[in-house]
Amino acid sequence: MSDKAHTPTLELKNVSKRFGPVVALRRGQITLMPGSIHALVGENGAGKSTLVKIIAGLYERDSGTFTLEGKPVNFKSTAEAKAAGIAVIYQEPTLFPDLSVTENVFMGRQPTGAIGRIDKAKMRSEVIGLMERLGVDIDPDRPAEGLSIADQQIIEIAKAVSLDAKALIMDEPTAALSGVEVERLFQIARGLRDEGRALMFISHRFDEVFSLCDTVTVMRDGAYIATEETATTSESEIIRQMVGRDVSDLFPKETADIGEVVLEVEGLTSTGNFSDISFSVRSGEIVALAGLVGAGRSEVARAIFGVDGYEQGKVKVGGKNLPKGNPRSAMDAGLALVPEDRRKQGLVMDASVARNAADAIRSKLTKAGLITAKAENKSAQIWARNLEVKTASLDAVAGTLSGGNQQKVVLAKWLAAEPQILIIDEPTRGIDVGTKSEVHRRMSQLAKEGMAILMISSELPEVLGMADRVLVMREGHITAEIPRENASPETVMFAATHSADEVRREGQDK
Known part of the structure; x- marks a missing residue:
């Protein structure tokens, strides 16, 4: 050697x-x-x-x-x-979205011919060779956009x-x-x-x-x-x-008393996104919405909360119909949504931790049309302490926090509103193992206190470790509802890659 x-x-x-x-x-x-x-x-x-x-x-x-x-x-x-x-x-x-794949590969170092012109044929030929070498098929002439x-x-x-x-x-x-x-x-x-x-x-x-x-x-x-x-x-x-310590239980699921149905979804349909989605969530229950990327899980969550519309179906909270396309009505009814993309949808990145944490209850903190930094800080301090948000001060800009602490601030914002139903999309994506354990522990505690939780997750261990029931989606449809005791990597992945009829036949064969 x-x-x-x-x-x-x-x-x-x-x-x-x-x-x-x-x-x-x-x-x-x-x-x-x-x-x-x-x-x-x-x-x-x-x-x-x-x-x-x-x-x-x-x-x-x-x-x-x-x-x-x-x-x-x-x-x-x-x-x-x-x-x-x-x-x-x-x-x-x-x-550069407006430039081709080839132009992006050679940006700033384009080869030239004898008279100083960019040799586009050579560039294109080299990119074709590179893609073949990497074993992928990407059109060298298509724009990077999309x-x-x-x-x-x-x-x-x-x-x-x-x-x-x-x-x-x-x-x-x-x-x-x-x-x-x-x-x-x-x-x-x-x-x-x-x-x-x-x-x-x-x-x-x-x-x-x-x-x-x-x-x-x-x-x-x-x-x-x-x-x-x-x-x-x-x-x-x-x-x-x-x-620096043993994390023997990343999924500290506590036993909770399952109560009455608080969230009902009936026949929810949004053309091109999902079709005929029906399920319920009870107080004290964690229901996981599982499936592969693109199955329509986040779209269902956004429709329930009113961020996106839908053509057919109903969403009920406590037996009462929830107006569609109206997040304010959803919040007033006791719903909270922690979105998948916390940086773009969950936080105001250039605002303080205190302002973000108090955002969902801003109307409650307002007096005579004004809100003071003192009121924001008082509210934020409670939840920052409860969720162990690591920040130099509540005045620190949210964008400077680590991903795990940003996730905690989003949670703090919604938990301050005291919701009865928490929809949480990819609760631990991009955060470290220690913080994952903390987030899971908090979710379990909230369920024990009677909150209904709808959790969307692409991490199978998280789904299996935290859910009381697993709803599996594939191509905009629910293909299976699996109780905790029957949920396994095999049953969830089979449902995520097969139609509802195929899942039913598989269950009958067994």
């Missing part, structure tokens, strides 16, 4: 970064080897993003060493990092390969992808690894880490904790290292 194979492609040791009085990174450390996929995990606030931004040239480190193929480097810009062979593939790529997130990521990967990147960093790349898209991405990642490139994979999803990665580095509180071979460690050990 050559010396190059033994030399780390990229290595950081004892790297620190401070922003004024805040220490974002104390002892950052990671080693990427050629021909290997290396996971980086840690709770939100562990220092992962800061470490990546130092590698990418967005930040300069305050101390520590950074080498690329054995040579010291100190990138002062992203352009320097890219030129040296560093590529970062973000969760949501930023392509491409799926998965295809946009692949274009970024093609750009990195065309630049002969030595190290590729994938930052939460699967958060918005379907199962099929994730597997395609993994095939590409494995192919790049087999070419001898070094890859870093950042994810909160342990099944993906153990399926894809050779090694995993754990960070906690801005410091390096450990590096393990995935083949010789376990999920529980990684979790223990991440949170």
Whole structure:
């Protein structure tokens, strides 16, 4: 084996970064080897993003060493990092929507012919070759606008390969992808690894880490904790290292008294989104709406709450019809909706934590048409304390919080309104394992206190761990209703990929 194979492609040791009085990174450390996929995990606030931004040239480190193929480097810009062979593939790529796939791949470095004209034929030919090499079929001439997130990521990967990147960093790349898209991405990642490139994979999803990665580095509180071979460690050990304690029960489901029906949905239909949706939720019950991405689950939730309209059907709360297309009426009836996209739909990102947390009860806090910061802070403080929101102050801007704490602020906003029905869409997407446990514990406690909860989740362990009943959707239809005792990965996934008739026949055959 050559010396190059033994030399780390990229290595950081004892790297620190401070922003004024805040220490974002104390002892950052990671080693990427050629021909290997290396996971980086840690709770939100562990220092992962800061470490990546130092590698990418967005930040300069305050101390520590950074080498690329054995040579010291100190990138002062992203352009320097890219030129040296560093590529970062973000969760949501930023392509030029009006330009073609080919133009995006070669942006800023178009090849020219003998008379100085851009050689479009050469560019197109190279992109076709890149897509074939990556094993994907994307039209090189189509505009980037309208491409799926998965295809946009692949274009970024093609750009990195065309630049002969030595190290590729994938930052939460699967958060918005379907199962099929994730597997395609993994095939590409494995192919790049087999070419001898070094890859870093950042994810909160342990099944993906153990399926894809050779090694995993754990960070906690801005410091390096450990590096393990995935083949010789376990999920529980990684979790223990991440949170500094054993999280033996990520799904602390408490027994709750199931009461009367409080939410009824009858024959709800929205053309092109879902059809004939009927179910109920009782007080003290957690009902999960499961299914694959695109099954129509979020659309149903938005229609129930009145964000979106529907052509047919009824929504009843406490036996009374709820006006459609009217979120204010839904709130007045005791409904709350924690949306899937908390950044765009759940929070005002440039407003304070206090203002966001008090948003749903603003009318109650208003006196003579005015609302004071004192009133906002008093209300927000209660729920921020209850949900253990980690923030320097209630005046801090919501956009500066970690993803987990943003999720807690959205919860605080709606729980302040004291709803009787909570609709929560992807309650723990993109947040770390410690915060997941806290969110699950709070949901379980709310159900025990009598709240009815409709939970939409793409994470099967979460569905199985938290739900009293599972409603499975496929292509806009409910295909199965599965009680907790009968819910398993097999029964839920079968219902998510088959029609209601096929699910019924399967049940009869058994």
